[in-house]
Amino acid sequence: SEHISIQMSSDTPMQVDAYLYTEYEYTMNTGYLYEENTQTAHIWVELANTEGHRLLDGHLGNGEMALYLDGQKTDYTISEGKAWIENTYSQSSTAHLEVRFMDPAGNYYGIREAEEEITVPVVEKEEETDWFFWSVIGLFIIAVAGVFGISYKKRKGQQTIRRQVSDLSSTAQVETAAPKNDFCGKIVVYVIHNKNDIDYPPESINLFARCRRESITLEWILDTCNLPLDLKGAEKIIFKPGADRSLVVKNNSRASVLIGRALLTKGQSYNLYYHEKVTFIFDQEDAEIEVHYKDLKPNER
Structure with a gap:
């Protein structure tokens, strides 16, 4: 805090009413920390004057400032000269921040709204083994192998039949060429x-x-x-x-x-x-x- 001295002089007694207004020129900075486990963004707002002093370390830290997140007034805590709020984000989003001053004896000049881009890290999930898919593929392979096996057996059987027919045909030709002998005598x-x-x-x-x-x-x-x-x-x-x-x-x-x-x-x-x-x-x-x-x-x- 700063001390202000007022000196006045008069030749006659008089009643003086003094009203003191303070003016602050400030800059507004924002930022955040993100926890992946809880998907919580810890958003902070910092107000600093032209000399770099943090206003929230002074009288504003006693509740003279209201903080709004996306148009809704929200509670905050002060730490290290910053106002901290928490909000949950499951995906990347934009946080709209606004400060409002309730100090009746001060005038504040600076930007009162800001937007903070909350980036949620993309977690690459391990691909789970699709056992149903691989089971279907396995059954398909077994079915195809079975079809080929049956087809092979059929072809082999047909070849055997053709070979048998051929052998029988050859035998018939031989028998035709040489008539069968019967017992005699x-x-x-x-x-x-x-x-x-x-x-x-x-x-x-x-x-x-x-x-x-x-x-x-x-x-x-x-x-x-x-x-x-x-x-x-x-x-x-x-x-x-x-x-x-x-x-x-x-x-x-x-x-x-x-x-x-x-x-x-x-x-x-x-x-x-x-x-x-x-x-x-x-x-x-x-x-x-x-x-x-x-x-x-x-x-x-």
Whole structure:
């Protein structure tokens, strides 16, 4: 505060009424501090005279000034010669500030309104993982993979079918080129020797009448003739009908097989013609079997 002295002189007594008015020329400054956590702007207003003295440190700080924010009178606190107010801002905005003086003994000259741009920092939010979106993408990929898998299987199946049809067609052509042979004639089975030295009478089978199959085995022949001989590997000796009414013999067993005096090679096929015989020798079972291939008589057909 400043002290003012008034001196007067008069030759006669008189009554003096003195009225003192003060005049202030000031500048108005504004600013703010922003708290992101609470989204609160702490706005301050400072009034200073031409000498740089803060007016709010004087008598104005005793409630002689009213402060308005956006046209609404608001309460404020004084700190460090500044008037502070608080307001919440969720986005950038402009704060309109106005001061009004209620000092009856003072005149104030200066700008009474100001605008302060409140800038709210843009907080970049971390993008949350959209699990629904990625779930849809995952299901889409699985569905596409399933469609391709099914399509691949269908194409593969079609190729297999075409290949099978082609194979069947080729087989049909081969069969057409080479007509299927049927069993002809008959066979007569002789047990030359067996482990128990039992004499078995010769047994015959009319192949033409009894065989409606593609092949027969020595085991089948022995069973059909009711010969109780347990010869290991007899099921691996195969007979098939061949060309020119022959009988094809193939040995896949360990037995020794002869046509006449010729020893047959295991796994190879040989033709047996009418009035020829094939001999089977089983060393482990100490048995010898002969199968004679003969033509049918007219009354046997």
